[in-house]
Amino acid sequence: MAHPAVRLTAVTKSFGTAPAVRNLDLDIAQGEFFALLGPSGCGKTTTLRMLGGFTTPTSGSIHLDGVDVTNHPPNRRDVNTVFQSYALFDHLTIWDNIAFGLKRRGRPTAEIRERVGEMLDLVQLGDMATRRPRTLSGGQRQRVALARALVNRPKVLLLDEPLAALDLKLRRQMQVELKQIQREVGITFVFVTHDQDEALTMADRVAVMNGGVVEQCGAPEDVYERPASRFVASFMGTSNLMTGVYSGGTVTLDGDVRLPVAQRTDCADGSTVSLSVRPEKIWLSDFEPGMVRVTGVIRETVYSGPTTTYLIDLAPGLRVAALEQNTARARREDRWEGGEEVELGWRPQDCLVLA
Ligand SMILES: Nc1ncnc2c1ncn2[C@@H]1O[C@H](COP(=O)(O)OP(=O)(O)OP(=O)(O)O)[C@@H](O)[C@H]1O
Ligand SMILES: [Mg+2]
Known part of the structure; x- marks a missing residue:
């Protein structure tokens, strides 16, 4: 060889x-x-x-x-x-x-x-x-x-x-x-x-x-x-990093937000873990069956040409970024505005549990 x-x-x-x-x-x-x-x-x-x-x-x-x-x-x-x-x-x-x-x-x-x-x-x-x-x-x-x-x-x-x-x-x-x-x-x-x-x-x-x-x-x-x-999750591009407590397949974050996680994990119940969801993996409409769903409030809409980034509060102090492509089919009037309540969803496998 x-x-x-x-x-x-x-x-x-x-x-x-x-x-x-x-x-x-x-x-x-x-x-x-x-x-x-x-x-x-x-x-x-x-x-x-x-x-x-x-x-x-x-x-x-x-x-x-x-x-x-x-x-x-x-x-x-x-x-x-x-x-x-x-x-x-x-x-x-x-x-x-x-x-x-x-x-x-x-x-x-x-x-x-x-x-x-x-x-x-x-x-x-x-x-x-x-x-x-x-x-x-x-x-x-x-x-x-x-x-x-x-x-x-x-x-x-x-x-x-x-x-x-x-x-x-x-x-x-x-x-x-x-x-x-x-x-x-x-x-x-x-x-x-x-x-x-x-x-x-x-x-x-x-x-x-x-x-x-x-x-x-x-x-x-x-x-x-x-x-x-x-570290790798945060250094490689934008990542929504959240810290919470793991218990039986669910992570509980600040404000009592509970997120089911699909990834097989050897975390002990009661241990503190980090979660990472990439902004482009978060959906704001047209959800699929089986997705993890949470609600939030739009705090900021950042238009940057090909994409729009929304900063969304899931609870006080718990903010995530979601990114949408501004494709030919996306219409300006469909963009979310600050203060609007939205539903978010992601595929369970797109939420990573980091020890
Ligand atoms: N000749 C030297 N004497 C003492 N310390 C050094 C020397 N060269 C590098 N270091 C230290 O070693 C560490 C790594 O330095 P290095 O130059 O390899 O970093 P780097 O990853 O290339 O950073 P950058 O992106 O800023 O170029 C730093 O803390 C630096 O201060
Ligand atoms: Mg260098």
Whole structure:
């Protein structure tokens, strides 16, 4: 069987006393687009720097393609890094920026010409080859940085928030392009981001980090639809998190709101649990048989183009958000107004019990 492209075994990194990364086990497959996702300070960059060889783990080991590289310097690892600041050479043309690594390694001129040409085509900057980085837009510079790393044909490419400097529209566009490029070249990407949308859009698998620990790792849909913890549920998009007391298949919330839960749970009667229902899983009309039903009062109607979000009080201090698509069939006059009493419903399986 092929080795994983990347294997971290019980990796810990401490600065002084506080561990930035704690006892991390992770396998990343060959050709996988893997995202490390988490809030500021959770240890994403530290993990990436250990993969690149810029930082040594305090304990544990790192294997790349089956080889123990824990104590190898960066230049002895088949890995390239694209940092958030692209660090292009402004005195060189785009062509020379991309050719830099190959020239330094003394590759033959004909080969350099061919490979740089291929890269320029791949990132669609062929007509800008003779320009200087400062004359390019942020997105174009980002693609140069990517081409400069890919031209070395590393086994693994590490990317640390490479799109963070771009405005939202360009960022969305680059997310799609980067994903396409990764498919074309087939190189393993380890992509760091604190943006959950970005991770969901781009990655084959996502590891959600919190306080130096991976709380959950899986396909975007699994992590989003079935968060393993309260932290993951709240970090992955908007979630209605409610706390209540579990007893015999029902959770009692503040204001004596009782919600039956379908999910099999090993919670003891009387224990405190968190519930999570995604806003888009809440129905406000056309209920199905078997749904959990509660009543509430609309407090706020937030129109945002394709969707409308309603903030609804189920009881004093117990507020949930419900999201409706503004499809062609949805009519403006059907929108709920503040103060109106509404009925809410969700499928039992869409309400998760989080320990
Ligand atoms: N060289 C260092 N010396 C001391 N502490 C450090 C060092 N590098 C990182 N840390 C600490 O380790 C923790 C993790 O930092 P890291 O840079 O990995 O976070 P991150 O997840 O990349 O955050 P961000 O999203 O803000 O970039 C932080 O608490 C940080 O202060
Ligand atoms: Mg970082």
